[in-house]
Amino acid sequence: MGSPAPMKPRPPRRRPWMVGAAVGLALVALAGCVPMGPMGPGHMRRMMGRGMMGPGMMGGRLEPPPAVTVVPTATPGGPATVSYRRDIQPLFDAYCVACHGGQAGLWLTSYEHLMAGSRHGPVVIPGDPEASELVRRLTGASQPAMPLGGPPLPPDRIELVRRWIAEGAPKN
Numbered sequence: 001m002g003s004p005a006p007m008k009p010r011p012p013r014r015r016p017w018m019v020g021a022a023v024g025l026a027l028v029a030l031a032g033c034v035p036m037g038p039m040g041p042g043h044m045r046r047m048m049g050r051g052m053m054g055p056g057m058m059g060g061r062l063e064p065p066p067a068v069t070v071v072p073t074a075t076p077g078g079p080a081t082v083s084y085r086r087d088i089q090p091l092f093d094a095y096c097v098a099c100h101g102g103q104a105g106l107w108l109t110s111y112e113h114l115m116a117g118s119r120h121g122p123v124v125i126p127g128d129p130e131a132s133e134l135v136r137r138l139t140g141a142s143q144p145a146m147p148l149g150g151p152p153l154p155p156d157r158i159e160l161v162r163r164w165i166a167e168g169a170p171k172n
C-alpha cells in the first residue's frame with residue numbers, strides 16, 4: 001500500500017452562466033446603441049432585450065409591482081382615476097429623483113416642478129401623452145431613454161403615467 005494517490009488538480013472549468021451573462025450584456029449594450037426611429041422595429045427589439053435581460057443581468061431586480069397593478073379604465077370626461085400623489089410621484093421617487101432631484105435640468109420632486117418642465121420646455125402636455133416628453137423618454141421614443149442607464153419601467157407603470165396625462169395631468 002503506498003500513500004494515497006495525490007489529488008489531481010481539477011481542470012479549470014468554463015462556467016456557462018458567465019458566458020451567458022457576458023453575451024447577454026453584450027446584446028443589451030448593442031441593443032442600446034442601435035439608433036432608432038420612433039417606434040421602429042429596432043425600438044421593439046430594444047425594449048424586449050432590455051426588458052427581458054436588463055434586470056437579471058444587472059443582478060438587481062425590479063421591485064415587485066405594488067398591489068395596485070390594475071390600471072383603471074378612464075371614461076373620457078369622467079372622473080380621473082389615476083392619482084398623482086398615490087401613483088405618479090412614488091414612481092419618480094423610486095426611479096428618478098436620484099438624478100432629477102436637483103440635476104439633469106429637470107426636477108421630479110413635486111407636481112409643480114414636473115409641470116415647470118426643463119429648459120427645453122414642458123415635459124407634460126396634459127391630455128396628450130404621446131406628445132409628452134415624459135412618456136417619450138419612458139418608452140424610448142425620445143433618446144436617451146429614462147431611467148438613464150437602467151432598465152425601462154415595467155409596462156404597467158408606464159401605462160399609469162400615460163393614463164394620468166391622458167386624464168389631463170391633474171394634481172390629485
Ligand code: HEC
Pocket residue numbers: 091092095096097098099100104105106118119120121122123133134137138143144146147148149153
Ligand atoms: C442616472 C440619472 C438619471 C435617472 C435615474 C433618470 N434620469 Fe432623466 N435625465 C437624466 C439626464 C442626464 C437627462 C438629460 C439628458 C438629455 O436629455 O440629453 C435626463 C433627461 C430627462 C428628460 C428630458 C428633459 C428635457 O426636456 O430635457 C425627461 C423627461 C426625464 N429625464 C425623465 C426621467 C424620468 C421620468 C426618470 C425616472 C423614471 C428619469 N428621467 C430617470 C438623468 C437621469
